[in-house]
Amino acid sequence: MQLAMVGTFLDSNMYHVKDMVSEYVVQRGVVEKIKGMFVGSIIYAPLSLYDSTTRAQLSEAFNYGATEVSADISPLIMRILGCVTGIALSVFHVGASVPQLLLLVPLIAWTFSRCDVFLDPVSAMLRDIRRAAGIGQGATSNIIADGKRMIRLYGVEPFFTRLHMQEGDAEQRIKHPADTIDMVSYIATSSVCAITNLSTACLLLLQSQLASINISSGEFMTYKRLVYSLVNQVSTAAYMPGRLRKLSCKMDTYRAYTDIPPEAPLVVEGCRPPPSWPQAGKIEFCNYTMRYRKDLEPTLSEISITIQPGEKIGIVGRTGAGKSTLVKSLFRLVHGTTTGQILIDGQDILEMGVGDLRPRLGIIPQESSMFSGSLKRNLDPLREYTIEDMWAALVKSGIAPKVAPPRASKDEPSDDIYRLQRLEDYNEAMADHGRRWAEAGWKMRLMLLLFASRPRKPHFTPRKLLHGLDRMASSNDLAFSGGEQQLFSLCRVLMRMRRVIVLDEATADVDLETDRHMQQVFRDAFAGCTVLTIAHRLETVMGSDRIIVMDKGRIAEIGTPQELIDAGGIFAELVSANDFGP
Ligand SMILES: Nc1ncnc2c1ncn2[C@@H]1O[C@H](COP(=O)(O)OP(=O)(O)OP(=O)(O)O)[C@@H](O)[C@H]1O
Numbered sequence: 082m083q084l085a086m087v088g089t090f091l092d093s094n095m096y097h098v099k100d101m102v103s104e105y106v107v108q109r110g111v112v113e114k115i116k117g118m119f120v121g122s123i124i125y126a127p128l129s130l131y132d133s134t135t136r137a138q139l140s141e142a143f144n145y146g147a148t149e150v151s152a153d154i155s156p157l158i159m160r161i162l163g164c165v166t167g168i169a170l171s172v173f174h175v176g177a178s179v180p181q182l183l184l185l186v187p188l189i190a191w192t193f194s195r196c197d198v199f200l201d202p203v204s205a206m207l208r209d210i211r212r213a214a215g216i217g218q219g220a221t222s223n224i225i226a227d228g229k230r231m232i233r234l235y236g237v238e239p240f241f242t243r244l245h246m247q248e249g250d251a252e253q254r255i256k257h258p259a260d261t262i263d264m265v266s267y268i269a270t271s272s273v274c275a276i277t278n279l280s281t282a283c284l285l286l287l288q289s290q291l292a293s294i295n296i297s298s299g300e301f302m303t304y305k306r307l308v309y310s311l312v313n314q315v316s317t318a319a320y321m322p323g324r325l326r327k328l329s330c331k332m333d334t335y336r337a338y339t340d341i342p343p344e345a346p347l348v349v350e351g352c353r354p355p356p357s358w359p360q361a362g363k364i365e366f367c368n369y370t371m372r373y374r375k376d377l378e379p380t381l382s383e384i385s386i387t388i389q390p391g392e393k394i395g396i397v398g399r400t401g402a403g404k405s406t407l408v409k410s411l412f413r414l415v416h417g418t419t420t421g422q423i424l425i426d427g428q429d430i431l432e433m434g435v436g437d438l439r440p441r442l443g444i445i446p447q448e449s450s451m452f453s454g455s456l457k458r459n460l461d462p463l464r465e466y467t468i469e470d471m472w473a474a475l476v477k478s479g480i481a482p483k484v485a486p487p488r489a490s491k492d493e494p495s496d497d498i499y500r501l502q503r504l505e506d507y508n509e510a511m512a513d514h515g516r517r518w519a520e521a522g523w524k525m526r527l528m529l530l531l532f533a534s535r536p537r538k539p540h541f542t543p544r545k546l547l548h549g550l551d552r553m554a555s556s557n558d559l560a561f562s563g564g565e566q567q568l569f570s571l572c573r574v575l576m577r578m579r580r581v582i583v584l585d586e587a588t589a590d591v592d593l594e595t596d597r598h599m600q601q602v603f604r605d606a607f608a609g610c611t612v613l614t615i616a617h618r619l620e621t622v623m624g625s626d627r628i629i630v631m632d633k634g635r636i637a638e639i640g641t642p643q644e645l646i647d648a649g650g651i652f653a654e655l656v657s658a659n660d661f662g663p
Pocket residue numbers: 132373374380398399400401402403404405406407
């Protein structure tokens with residue numbers, strides 16, 4: 082009896098120790114690694130993955146994949162650990178008190194495993210159907226979110242409402258049987274537990290009667306508890322293979338995302354450019370041919386051209402001529418088969434790592450977008466620049482009035498700038514605190530917790546917080562028009578000046594006046610840079626040193642604007658269609 086009491090004491094306390102240890106080990110050792118695998122694999126995947134994968138699938142992989150798998154793994158590993166220690170402890174103190182009860186263990190385990198064997202295939206089948214049909218992945222809601230404006234414009238709300246309801250019905254049709262299976266499984270387990278507990282209690286009473294031993298109600302309850310704990314542990318162990326099978330199925334689904342080969346290495350040792358590369362900005366395409374897929378015709382064919390340092394090149398051509406593909410090739414954003422070379426200042430960019438290439442070039446892309454976060458983080462996500470740098474870029478680009486705090490009125494003397502500065506200081510201090518916490522070991526965290534003084538948040542009225550660089554933006558922010566978002570992209574380029582700059586329809590979404598202002602900014606700020614400008618609006622490229630005319634993936638014409646007009650080719654046609662000259 083004493084041994085049983087010791088066992089019970091150990092049992093109840095070991096759980097807490099085991100939970101603490103396993104939580105730490107599992108969280109740090111397994112869950113973090115799995116999350117890293119998911120995020121790393123998707124974030125370094127070739128862009129073609131984003132072309133061929135729906136938003137719903139990607140969001141499922143990003144949001145649920147890592148979380149769901151790790152959320153399953155973590156408790157499962159803890160359960161296995163708990164099971165092993167629990168069974169050992171139960172066997173120890175049941176064996177010490179009522180050894181003959183141990184004979185029941187194989188029988189209980191067999192009974193539970195039978196329940197699992199019968200029920201698991203049915204629930205696995207339901208899971209497979211659900212996955213194969215894409216049920217529960219919110220496909221329709223994503224379509225509705227993506228196409229909300231088109232749905233309104235075409236007045237097809239009833240159709241999409243019906244579609245969404247049908248998706249919900251399909252989910253319910255699968256969910257009900259799955260819930261029923263879970264319930265049957267639960268009832269079977271509880272029944273086996275209840276029957277085992279009842280019969281062992283009867284056995285105990287019978288044994289004490291036959292042996293004429295008087296056991297007190299307290300002792301009886303302790304025995305009962307021991308047996309109950311043993312049955313529970315054995316039932317958990319018997320279900321483990323089934324749970325592992327389920328987890329392995331889930332892992333198989335998500336393995337599609339963790340096994341994606343990365344687009345290209347970030348760094349190729351032995352082929353690294355010097356830190357100051359590119360110093361001059363000379364670009365050479367040497368017989369460069371590119372196709373998006375092996376089975377497709379080349380999108381760019383035999384491109385050969387040398388662009389001198391500091392030259393301003395305009396790239397024009399009809400829709401689908403290959404203009405964007407040409408500049409994307411400079412950033413190695415196209416993934417397919419390529420032949421030939423692209424040299425920047427003598428270095429073959431197709432050989433080097435993309436981590437050495439992309440950050441050294443500047444671009445204002447065709448589709449500028451805002452990220453969710455403050456304007457300050459939108460401009461400088463890596464926290465490389467000062468507030469003064471940001472304001473200088475905002476002023477130069479012309480977007481500053483949209484961002485700047487309102488001027489103080491006579492009645493309300495304002496110290497907005499000062500307040501914003503204080504808020505920025507606070508945010509920086511908190512971010513710094515967070516970074517130190519994330520990088521610290523447990524001893525340092527303890528020190529930070531006990532002794533580090535946390536920055537005190539300044540008090541503001543919410544109105545004040547809505548202005549300036551602390552204003553929040555989001556990826557679908559309608560507060561900034563397409564043109565304004567392009568001006569933010571211009572700010573980013575102005576802050577991180579590079580020797581080679583690509584303007585891919587950088588002024589497509591702005592009015593003529595803003596376009597002219599931006600052209601002036603480009604001329605002033607990028608005077609010493611090599612600039613490649615893609616534009617449909619011919620006025621944008623008329624000031625270029627040379628113009629490349631693309632046609633069906635080839636360079637059809639090249640020369641100064643005047644030379645091309647005089648030659649009377651495609652460019653001359655485009656100019657006469659636009660009705661203006663250089
Ligand atoms: N990811 C891709 N996979 C397959 N083909 C592609 C891909 N991206 C572009 N293409 C094809 O390559 C061709 C050139 O496209 P590109 O975007 O370079 O043309 P563009 O001249 O920039 O057109 P636009 O003026 O409309 O922007 C097009 O026929 C297009 O369909």
